[in-house]
Amino acid sequence: MKYILLILTALIAANFAFSGDKYSLYTTSNDKEITDESFKFTFLLPDNWQKTDMKLTTDNDAISYSFERKDKKCAIMLLAFKLTTVKNLEDFIYTMEKDISLNIPQRDGDFVSVNSETFDGKSAIYKDAQYKEYIYYFRTKLPDAPNNFVYMMRFITTHSNINSDIENEIKKISNSFLPTAK
Numbered sequence: 001m002k003y004i005l006l007i008l009t010a011l012i013a014a015n016f017a018f019s020g021d022k023y024s025l026y027t028t029s030n031d032k033e034i035t036d037e038s039f040k041f042t043f044l045l046p047d048n049w050q051k052t053d054m055k056l057t058t059d060n061d062a063i064s065y066s067f068e069r070k071d072k073k074c075a076i077m078l079l080a081f082k083l084t085t086v087k088n089l090e091d092f093i094y095t096m097e098k099d100i101s102l103n104i105p106q107r108d109g110d111f112v113s114v115n116s117e118t119f120d121g122k123s124a125i126y127k128d129a130q131y132k133e134y135i136y137y138f139r140t141k142l143p144d145a146p147n148n149f150v151y152m153m154r155f156i157t158t159h160s161n162i163n164s165d166i167e168n169e170i171k172k173i174s175n176s177f178l179p180t181a182k
Helices: 002-017 089-098 164-176
Strands: 032-036 041-045 049-056 062-069 075-083 112-115 119-127 131-140 148-158
Touching (some): 089 131, 148 164
Antiparallel strands (some): 032 041, 049 062, 112 119, 119 131
16 A cells, blocks of 8 residues: 555656646646736736836836735846847846845855756845845847847845745746746
């Protein structure tokens, strides 16, 4: 009986792991799909979040989105930049971290990397005395494409508001982010 349970557990886990849909464990019928055709990305946002702002540069080469939980305990800043070449991810991260107007706190720990055929990325936790931030950086890597993109998805919350529910939502949203440029 013990072996049957182990085999059954392994089969169920394999079904989720190899289903081909990385969102299958995270999506619900109440999630909203956020898609930007011009800046080539999509992600899922739970229904307890709302878009609060969007700004496009006059040259149409950068866009900024702001989202907020309806209870105001966490916010998302999403920046997307359209480029004519593949951007070095380390340079992009360095530029974002040093941009004084973004006021990003000190990084706490090492980066976690993600790599795909068409994009890669890194994420890290940043914090100071008041805020804890989860920042995800992505870039497309399509040398023959007319445009490539870099993205910064920044989750901002206070130490007093962070809890396992918010951390799970941050993981859910960030795991659903997908650059769609081809």
